[in-house]
Each structure stands twice: as C-alpha cells, then as structure tokens.
Amino acid sequence: MWSSAWLHGAAASDNVLDALLPWGEAHEVVAADDATGAALDLPVTGGPPARPAQLLGTLRRLGVTIARLVLPVPGDVRGLGGGGEFPKAALAAGEAVVLPCAGYGVVPHHIAEGLVRWTVHPLATSGPVLPQDVGLDHVSLAEAEHGLTDAIRDSAGALQSLDVASERPSVRAELSAHLRARPEPAWPDGTPPRALRVLQRAEEIGAILDVATAEEPGGALSASAAERRADALRPLSEAVRTARCAAINETVRVFGDQANRA
Template sequence: MLSEPRSGRLAAWGNALLAGLVSLDDAALGVVGEDTVHRVEGVPGEARPVGLTLALGRLRALGVTGFRVALPAPGHPLGLSGPPEFNARALDAQEAVVAVGAPYGLVPEVDEVGPPGDVRVEVVWHCLPVREAPPADVPSLGEAERELAEGLRDATAALAQLDVAGSGPVAEAAMDAYRARAGRTGVGRDVLAPGYPPRAARVLELAQRVGLLISLAYEHGPGGAVSASQIAARGEALRPVERVARRAQVAAYNAWVEEQERG
C-alpha cells in the first residue's frame, strides 16, 4: 500500500482538477494510471455506476473543494473521520478518499479479471456519506518530514545490526533509503499531479523509499536474523517506521488541501 495507493492518485488529480490545472479527461486518465477502467458507484443522483469524469464533475458541482487521503490500518484510523460504516469499509481496503466541502468519501474495490498474462484491473469506487470532522492523526507536511527522517534513521541502525555483517538485502535497502533521503529521483513528482508544492513531492518520495524497505524486509523474511528474538526485534524496528511512512504519505497527498486551508 505504501508504493502508490489509488486513493493518492484520485486525491492528487482530483485536487489538480479543482485547482483548474487539468481537464476532467486528464484528471480521469491520471487516476486510472495503468488500470483498465475505474467507475464510481453511489454518486448522488446516479442510480448506476458512472465513469470518473462524470463522477468528478458531479462531486465538484455538489460543493467539493478538495480531496484528502486516508490510509488506515488496524488500530490506526489514519485520515478517517467517520461514520463507523465508512471507516470499516476504508479499513478493509486500507485506503480511502475523503472529500472537503461536501460530506462524501470514496473507497476503492479492486478486481483482477482475465487469464494469467492478460490480467486486467478494474476498480469500482464506492461513494459513501462521511462525517465532516477533522481527520484522525494526520500530521502537517513539515511534521511528517521530520518524523520520517528520524524514523528511517532509527530503523536503519536497528536493521543493520540485525543483518549478518550488515550485508542482508534489508539492511542494504535501509542504508540506500537513508542515504538518499535528501536526494531527488523524481518519484514523488511522477505520482503527484500539477499544483503540489515541491516539499510534498520530496516527502512522498522518501515515504515510498521506506515502503520499498518494508516490503523487502517482509519478502526476504528474517535475512541475517538467526533467532526468534532477533526476528521479533526486526518487527519491532519496522512497525513504527511503517506507521510514520503512512502518515507521511497522507501528509504529502493532503498538502494541496493544507495549503488551501492556510490561505
């Protein structure tokens, strides 16, 4: 989920649309990305699922002035504001988009169809009522950047100690991410739509690097950790930084709304 959530694409390109920086068609193309098709079910006034262009246009007409991202996990309702029904659906999907200016939220349902080698990804967004309230546990962009740098530093030190001679793939990925935290590879800029501040791209890029680190850690298992206690220690080192990385991603995608609210 940390690489590029679909809710991030929807919020980023939806905000670019609301800012007048892209057309409805371009916004829809940005949201769909490499998927086959996206449709939206439950749009007010529509009895059937509709395309993204119609849904985004209708939400804009209903008073939506921005889009926020939520990336909840068990025990951490990051970005959610209720009601419980919406929160439960968002938690099941591990992501959601919450509108600003009108009480609506969108949760994706992803379906892969077709034979191996020709798999098509179809997404249905469920438009549901949400509570208009401050989202849970969302940091400012500045707070997220500081948290992420500190969390990555601590995780890098812990993982390097757990890998034998510091040569395990997880430790190497951690060191690469830590050294590159001030680098500029353009990952965030490729994901974010027009209108976002450069700092948001920088924070998103680092959060995605951390997401790669976490994925490697789980894919490669214990690596150099040779005891149950060391395996448990690796999990303890990863959990806080994974939480910080999700907070940073939410802050980056929400940066456009944050700027609008500041003036």
C-alpha cells in the first residue's frame, strides 16, 4: 500500500520508510541471483545489502505501477507465477509482493530480532506479464467482507464444539495480549475507509485464529483433536487471507486510479 502510494505521488518516501518500522527496526534489500542483481542494480544475497530506499528508486526506474500482496499457503499458491525459487521462498515466508508488470517478486524474511531482509526474485514467466498471467484473481472488498461473514457463520458450530475457551480459561487474556503484540502500522492518506475496515476485521479474526491454533499447555491436544480443529478453522483462515489481500490490492488500485485522473 505504501509503495503504491509513493509511486503514484500520494506519499513521501520518508513516510514509506517510516511505515516499515512496526515490522522491524532495520530493513535490507538483496537480489536472489546475479542476473536479477545486474538488472536491478541491487547487491546479491551474501554481499553487503542495499537499503529499502534503493529498492523504491528501482521500482520507479522500472516504471512499476502495480504491486500485489500474496499470502500463499500449502495447497494455495495462486499469484506466484509458476515455478522457480520465488514460489518456494514466498511459501516459506507465507507472504510476498508481486510486481507482475516488471516480472519480479519480493519476499520478506525476519533474519534476526528487529531485522527484515527483502529478497527480489524473478518471476518464472520471462518478461513483463499481466496480473492475470500469474493467477492474481480480483476479489472485491464486498466479496471479501461477505466471505468473512459467511466463514464465521459456517464455522460457528464447529468452533463451538471445539470449545477452546472452556479448555483454556486464559484464552481471553491470551487474545488481548496477542492483539497488543501485533504491529500497528499507519496507512497512507487516501486509503479507502472500507479497505481499512476489512483489514481491521481480518486482523481481529486472524488473532483469534492464532490463539485458537496455539499449542495447548503441555501439548495436551491429541493428534485427532488437532486435526479436527485445523479442519474447522481452515475456511476461516482462507477468508482472512482473502480479505487481507483484497483490502491491500483494492487500495493499490485506488491510488492508481487517482493518479490517472490527476
């Protein structure tokens, strides 16, 4: 969202760099291979890294106007553009940014306390591609919001039968602590209010999922019970991922449309 706001003139570069701080005090950028490093004038993994400001300049030089958030999980790697190392790295991280028209993807990785490394990979498809070519389906905010509501309703009975709260009396305190510990990022001026609402709701449900799937004290949860819990929570988890991507990607679209009208 911030890089898109900057690329379209809706945010200053200092604001973009400051927006990274909730996720880590320091950020560095490297290229995954020599060819990518040469094409983008970025250092390769293993050498002295670049700073995020250099990556922003590279995006501007490439003429990037589209960025997409992807949150892959095993069994759902849509948006990663086929084979190569990028899908593997993105799946291991559980998140990535795809720059479809430039033909690159960027994967964050927490390599130490307070330090995040962003690695730029080439997409498997050679040359610039369209978003649909890498499986980036458009999901509207309305669809995403309804999907969250439906998933909560459909999972309600199963969640009740799991009865996490009665098994763990401290679950409310755990949830409150979990929400307090999560990053609280600022968002660019001009971010659509509905996108922020969807993000907030997805964040709250995501925190509930994290607490619900946490290992019980002493590892008391049996394998069969853990499997039932995972099955019950999977639709809700998928709805949260879809909602987060829809909110971010809709905001990217709005910033692009505002720039085009200007």
